[in-house]
Amino acid sequence: MRPLLELRNLNKSYPDGWTLSDVSLIVERREILGLLGPSGCGKTTLLRLISGLEIADSGTVLVDGEDVTDVAPHRRGFGLMFQEYALFPHKDVFGNVAFGLRMAGLDAGEIAGRVTETLALVGLEGFERRDVNQLSGGERQRVALARSLAPEPKLLMLDEPLGALDRALRERLMDELPAILHRAGVTVISVTHDQEEAFAISDRVALMRSGEVVQIGTPQALYRQPRSTWIARFLGLTNVLNAKIVAVERVRTVVGTLDVKSPGRDGWDVGSEAQLLVRPEAASVSKSGPNRVNLQVTGCSFRGMHWQLDARHKSGVELSFIFSAGVDLPPVGETLALSLNPRALTLLGDKTQA
Amino acid sequence: MGNLSERSARGWAAESRLSSLGRLLIYAILLSFLVLFYFYPLTAILRLSLIPEGRLSLEPLTKLIRTSRYLETLWFTVWQAALSTLLTVLLALPGCYIFARYDFPGKSVIRALTTVPFVLPTMVVSLAFTSLLGPRGLLNVALMQLLRLDQPPLNLQHTVFIILLAHVFYNYTLVLRIVGTYWSNLSPQVEEAARMLGSSRWRAIREVTLPLLIPAIAAAAVLVFIFDFTSFGVVLVLGGPRFATLEVEIYRQTVHYLNLPLAAALSVIQILFTFGLMAVYTRLQATTALPIELRSRRATQRRPQGWRQQLFVVGNLALMVVLLVLPMLALLERSLTLGGGFSLTFYRELFRNPRGSAFYVPPVAAVRNSVGFALATVGLSVVLGIMAASTLDGQATRGGSAQVNSSAVAESHTKLAHSRRPRGWWLLRLRRLLDPVLMLPLGTSAVTLGLGYIVALDEPPLDLRTSPALVVLAHTLVALPFVVRSILPALRSIQPQLREAAAILGASPWSVWREVDLPIMARALVVGAVFAFTVSMGEFGATSLIARPERPTMPVAIFRFLGRPGTVNYGQALAMSTLLMLVCTVGFLMIERFRVGGLEEF
Numbered sequence: 004m005r006p007l008l009e010l011r012n013l014n015k016s017y018p019d020g021w022t023l024s025d026v027s028l029i030v031e032r033r034e035i036l037g038l039l040g041p042s043g044c045g046k047t048t049l050l051r052l053i054s055g056l057e058i059a060d061s062g063t064v065l066v067d068g069e070d071v072t073d074v075a076p077h078r079r080g081f082g083l084m085f086q087e088y089a090l091f092p093h094k095d096v097f098g099n100v101a102f103g104l105r106m107a108g109l110d111a112g113e114i115a116g117r118v119t120e121t122l123a124l125v126g127l128e129g130f131e132r133r134d135v136n137q138l139s140g141g142e143r144q145r146v147a148l149a150r151s152l153a154p155e156p157k158l159l160m161l162d163e164p165l166g167a168l169d170r171a172l173r174e175r176l177m178d179e180l181p182a183i184l185h186r187a188g189v190t191v192i193s194v195t196h197d198q199e200e201a202f203a204i205s206d207r208v209a210l211m212r213s214g215e216v217v218q219i220g221t222p223q224a225l226y227r228q229p230r231s232t233w234i235a236r237f238l239g240l241t242n243v244l245n246a247k248i249v250a251v252e253r254v255r256t257v258v259g260t261l262d263v264k265s266p267g268r269d270g271w272d273v274g275s276e277a278q279l280l281v282r283p284e285a286a287s288v289s290k291s292g293p294n295r296v297n298l299q300v301t302g303c304s305f306r307g308m309h310w311q312l313d314a315r316h317k318s319g320v321e322l323s324f325i326f327s328a329g330v331d332l333p334p335v336g337e338t339l340a341l342s343l344n345p346r347a348l349t350l351l352g353d354k355t356q357a
Numbered sequence: 358m359g360n361l362s363e364r365s366a367r368g369w370a371a372e373s374r375l376s377s378l379g380r381l382l383i384y385a386i387l388l389s390f391l392v393l394f395y396f397y398p399l400t401a402i403l404r405l406s407l408i409p410e411g412r413l414s415l416e417p418l419t420k421l422i423r424t425s426r427y428l429e430t431l432w433f434t435v436w437q438a439a440l441s442t443l444l445t446v447l448l449a450l451p452g453c454y455i456f457a458r459y460d461f462p463g464k465s466v467i468r469a470l471t472t473v474p475f476v477l478p479t480m481v482v483s484l485a486f487t488s489l490l491g492p493r494g495l496l497n498v499a500l501m502q503l504l505r506l507d508q509p510p511l512n513l514q515h516t517v518f519i520i521l522l523a524h525v526f527y528n529y530t531l532v533l534r535i536v537g538t539y540w541s542n543l544s545p546q547v548e549e550a551a552r553m554l555g556s557s558r559w560r561a562i563r564e565v566t567l568p569l570l571i572p573a574i575a576a577a578a579v580l581v582f583i584f585d586f587t588s589f590g591v592v593l594v595l596g597g598p599r600f601a602t603l604e605v606e607i608y609r610q611t612v613h614y615l616n617l618p619l620a621a622a623l624s625v626i627q628i629l630f631t632f633g634l635m636a637v638y639t640r641l642q643a644t645t646a647l648p649i650e651l652r653s654r655r656a657t658q659r660r661p662q663g664w665r666q667q668l669f670v671v672g673n674l675a676l677m678v679v680l681l682v683l684p685m686l687a688l689l690e691r692s693l694t695l696g697g698g699f700s701l702t703f704y705r706e707l708f709r710n711p712r713g714s715a716f717y718v719p720p721v722a723a724v725r726n727s728v729g730f731a732l733a734t735v736g737l738s739v740v741l742g743i744m745a746a747s748t749l750d751g752q753a754t755r756g757g758s759a760q761v762n763s764s765a766v767a768e769s770h771t772k773l774a775h776s777r778r779p780r781g782w783w784l785l786r787l788r789r790l791l792d793p794v795l796m797l798p799l800g801t802s803a804v805t806l807g808l809g810y811i812v813a814l815d816e817p818p819l820d821l822r823t824s825p826a827l828v829v830l831a832h833t834l835v836a837l838p839f840v841v842r843s844i845l846p847a848l849r850s851i852q853p854q855l856r857e858a859a860a861i862l863g864a865s866p867w868s869v870w871r872e873v874d875l876p877i878m879a880r881a882l883v884v885g886a887v888f889a890f891t892v893s894m895g896e897f898g899a900t901s902l903i904a905r906p907e908r909p910t911m912p913v914a915i916f917r918f919l920g921r922p923g924t925v926n927y928g929q930a931l932a933m934s935t936l937l938m939l940v941c942t943v944g945f946l947m948i949e950r951f952r953v954g955g956l957e958e959f
Contacts, residue, residue: 056857076860077868083861089854093876102872106863154862 005068007032007190008158013052013062023048023214026062030158035184035191037205037222039198041237045214046194050160053192054083066157077106082156082189086163088147090135096122096146097131103154121153125183141172148180152187159184161193165200177203198238202226210234227282228265232351235280242281242322243351248273254350257318261294264345278351285347286312286324288332292342298322300335314339383744387791390741393819394830395798398809399628405812406621417622427606431626434602437517437592438585441524442578448525448680449532450574451673456533457540459670460658467674469949471681472530476888476945477938478895479590480912481688484934486523486595487514489687496687515597523591526680528581535580539573540566541658576641583634587627587802589898590912594919603627604898607804611902617812624805631801639793685938692931695924703928720929723914724936727894730825730910734832734893735886741833742840742885745795747874749841750848799838803898806831810903827903828910832893839892840885847881848874880951887951891944894937911937 008030016022023045030036038046051057053064055076064072071079082103091099097118104114122130125145135146144164151159164180165173181204184191195201201208202222209219218230229235232243246254251271252263256279263279289295298314301321305311310326324341326332333339406417421427456468474482489495490513497509504510513519547569551561589604601609603623610620661670695702707720798806810831815822821830851874859869897912904913911933918930 054861056860076857077863077865079861080863081861083858085854085858087852087854089852089858091855091859091873102859102864103862106859106868150858150862 004032006030007034007067008053008192009063009065009068010049010053011063011065013049013064014060015048015052015057016060021214023052026214026216028209028216028219030190030192033185033188033190035181035193035204035206037201037208038192038194038211039196039201039208040211041196043213044211046196046211047162048214049211050083050162050192050194053158054081054160055079080154080157082151082154082159084147084151084159084161084164086166088143088167090143090146090150092136094135095131096127096133096135096138099135099146100149100153102150107154117153118149121149124152124187125149126179140168141176144168144176148183152189156189159189159191161191163195164193164204166195166197173200180204210237212237228349229280229351232278235351240280240282242283242285242324244279244281244320246277246279246350248275248277248350252345254279257320258296258316258322259294261343261348262345263348263350265349280349280351281322281343282347282349283323283325285343286326286341287344288326288330288339289342290340293345294343294348295340296343297338297340299338300333303332303335314341380748383748384791387741387744387748391794394810394814395801395806395834398806398813399801401813402621402624402628402805402809405618406625417618418625421619421622421626427623430601430603430606433600434586434604437520437524437600437602438582438588441521441528441585442582444521445525445528445581446532446574446578448676449529450536451669452529452533452677453537453540455670455673456537457543458545458658459661459666461661461670467677468533469946471533471677472949473685473942473945474526474681475530476891476895476941476948477527477685478912478941479588479897480594480915481895481934481938481941482523482526482684483591483594484915484931485684485688485938486519486526488691488931489684490514490519490522493691494687495690514595515599517596517600519595520588520592520600523595524585524588526684527591528584529677529680531581531584532574532577535577536570536573540570543569572641576638579634579638579641583631583638586634587631589802589804590916594916603630604802604804607802607808608898608901611804611808611811617808620808621812624802624808627802627805632797635797635799639796688931688938689935692928692935695928703925703932706925706929707932720914720918720933723909723911723933726908727911727937730828730832731890731893733829734836735889737829738833738836738840738889739882739886741837742844742889743882745791745837745841746844746848746878749792749795749845795841796838798834803831803835803896804902806834807899807902810899823905825905825908828900831899831903832896833889835896835899836889836892839888843885843888844878844881847878851877883951884948887944887947891941891948894940894944 006029008028010026010028013026014022014024021043026045026049028036038049040046048057052059055071055074059072062072063070066079091102094102100118100121101114104117109117118131119128122128125148127142127145127149130142130146135143138146144167148164151161165176168176177200184204193201193204195204205222207219208222208225209216210225211217212233218225218234220228225234226238226240229238229240235241235243244256244258246256246261248271249255249260250273254261254263254277261279296316298316300312301315302313303310305328307328309328310330310332312324312326312332313321314324315321407413407415452471456464477485487494490511491497492509492512492514494509497511500506500510501508543566548561548566551565552558556564586602587604588602589608592600592602592605593608596605603626607620607623607627610616610623661667692703693699693701709719810827811822814820814827821827855873855877856869859873860866864872894910895912896910897916900910900913901916904910909917915930915933915937918926918933
């Protein structure tokens with residue numbers, strides 16, 4: 004079966020030198036793909052190229068194998084939920100949700116039924132006659148979602164869907180949103196700069212940097228095996244050490260020679276230099292496990308569900324770890340014996356690569 | 358995400374809302390309207406004054422300058438305008454301060470009230486001042502009764518004082534709106550900082566606040582000066598035969614002496630002045646468009662405290678009421694008074710045709726004419742106004758938001774502009790030109806325009822001399838800047854994402870316009886329409902030259918009554934002025950109710 008959406012070598016450049024270069028992507032039917040990246044990486048531009056609001060310099064957009072690169076936005080049958088929702092201020096909730104259905108030429112009865120149905124799907128039963136300007140942030144977000152879902156778009160695009168919400172609401176919607184989307188059975192591309200949001204919502208995540216897609220994979224794969232130091236740091240993984248591969252599954256670093264059970268790179272090129280990622284959950288307090296290191300505690304803060312521990316090796320290297328809340332940790336200044344789980348260590352690409 | 362989404366935010370909206378062909382068509386319509394009914398008549402005036410006998414000659418102009426009579430006219434025009442402007446600004450500044458810094462009960466009502474004069478026709482204002490200060494005016498009648506005099510003690514009619522007062526009456530509100538709004542956006546903390554550094558309240562105002570206000574004051578002053586410089590009806594009626602501005606002189610040369618070349622030469626001088634001033638004004642206005650620090654009203658305004666502040670506020674409000682409301686009340690009172698008692702005679706007379714003549718139509722027919730012209734003007738100027746505003750809105754997405762003080766945004770917009778250069782950058786150029794050109798009629802004297810129509814539009818293929826369309830065209834030109842400036846803020850307030858959202862949901866460009874643009878600017882359209890209506894109802898300068906004798910408008914009828922002797926004729930002028938005042942005031946109340954943005958846009 005053909006993929007729902009395929010992008011082939013999309014290019015778009017701006018006179019200041021900023022470019023979106025050679026983006027190719029495949030989105031499968033009913034998949035939720037997260038586009039993740041920092042500000043200015045090109046994810047919103049990519050969304051606008053897919054929607055037809057912007058026109059690519061070169062490249063092709065295929066939907067169901069059909070070329071839609073030159074099709075006007077209103078003929079593509081896509082949905083797009085804008086960052087600030089862009090609700091029509093002069094229409095009530097019903098008028099907003101019904102808009103796409105009216106444009107599709109449905110009759111009044113069908114429209115009313117479909118609006119009720121969609122509002123129920125997003126949990127806004129009975130909101131039809133409410134003024135959109137009087138709604139709370141969360142309600143506005145749901146109306147925007149209902150509006151884009153109502154015409155049953157082939158592809159739904161979400162631009163920072165939770166970006167405008169406060170923290171508590173975000174947390175809740177991170178659970179609800181994927182549930183609603185899966186129930187609606189729609190194919191989704193969701194843009195966000197927030198890693199947690201991308202991971203929570205998406206089946207797969209495409210990570211973008213400076214106009215390029217640098218890695219695509221499931222959230223777990225991205226987290227466990229980031230392809231480069233930059234990706235690791237962007238994902239909040241800061242423990243990166245210079246390493247030399249001394250044998251298969253064995254590297255030497257300033258904190259000692261360590262066993263590594265997940266390769267990350269192709270094969271074990273013995274003798275070569277590499278970067279070792281030590282994930283924050285790698286450490287356990289133990290004097291007997293594998294990969295033992297002694298560190299001096301420099302900071303320790305309790306975050307409720309877990310501890311955040313900062314520690315320094317005698318070589319001067321700083322490392323941070325997370326421990327479950329049940330563990331007892333020594334005070335600042337004490338030395339701590341830790342064991343690093345070989346499965347939580349990953350080799351990254353070479354030092355210089357972004 | 359800020360700069361990226363900004364970079365692309367305008368992409369689709371500007372590009373495909375209208376096809377290139379459609380846009381070209383709109384430009385063509387707008388430009389041909391302006392060319393045919395604005396530039397062509399003006400060039401006809403130039404031709405008449407500079408090329409009188411088929412070859413270029415500066416003689417009419419130089420002769421004009423060498424004739425002391427016309428030099429005196431020019432000199433009078435300048436100094437009365439300067440003095441009027443100075444008086445207006447000085448009287449209005451304390452009012453600006455009060456509106457900017459104090460909050461008091463009834464503030465919005467008083468603010469609305471002070472703006473009524475802005476939409477009152479010159480004929481109405483002239484008669485209102487005559488009713489208050491003239492020989493048979495309210496003040497003189499009261500003084501005569503009080504002091505048991507036989508003669509009216511105040512002889513202000515046909516003096517420069519009454520002209521100055523009427524000009525202050527007219528333009529007070531402009532200064533109040535432009536400077537007051539700018540002032541209220543200025544953080545009071547700047548002034549407070551100066552006071553903490555040891556300067557007295559007065560010194561803080563003089564050394565900190567006033568310098569900051571200068572751009573706004575200058576912009577307001579230039580605009581007021583333009584209006585006073587081209588003052589017509591007020592000087593014609595209140596000044597009597599002794600006084601003439603250039604505008605009045607053009608009218609006299611045309612109507613009384615039928616000396617069109619001389620009138621044209623005077624018009625050229627007038628045009629030179631107003632265009633120069635208009636250029637200064639648009640430049641100044643651009644600087645005031647950048648508020649130094651935008652503050653919410655709540656943060657800058659408080660209740661007056663202590664008896665001094667209260668006295669200051671109350672005193673100023675009393676001045677406003679006396680200056681702005683009293684003349685209007687006097688007009689109403691005089692129109693209802695005959696022989697010292699209440700009477701509706703003057704109103705009844707309006708409906709009669711005493712001579713029973715077929716040529717002499719009952720005065721009330723003028724009401725019908727005016728309403729007919731006004732409705733046609735509304736229709737034409739709203740259609741053209743929508744076209745113009747939509748065109749200018751596209752430009753605002755680039756130039757306009759560069760005002761946002763963010764280099765990233767500005768940069769991204771230049772980027773956008775560049776990226777689109779290959780595709781119709783010349784359209785962009787054209788659009789940039791359109792804005793000032795559309796504002797030109799605001800700075801052109803109406804009498805000049807009327808003269809241009811007489812000179813230019815009287816031969817085939819454009820022989821409109823006897824057509825009522827001529828009046829509608831002239832009124833539309835005068836009303837168009839008001840309509841455009843009413844619609845534009847509403848149109849600019851529409852986020853481009855709304856149009857994009859509609860497009861994504863399947864709306865074609867035409868549906869987007871109908872479903873998003875039109876409903877959102879509907880209120881502004883009402884405002885623009887009412888503006889056009891009141892402008893047309895009150896227009897006198899151009900109409901006095903081009904209206905057919907058998908089809909007078911209300912202001913023209915009022916002026917005719919004034920030219921005839923007798924209490925009844927004068928009374929009918931009062932009655933018709935009062936009717937006109939009521940129509941315009943009701944129209945104005947509708948404007949205040951619906952408008953988006955402020956008079957500051959002008």
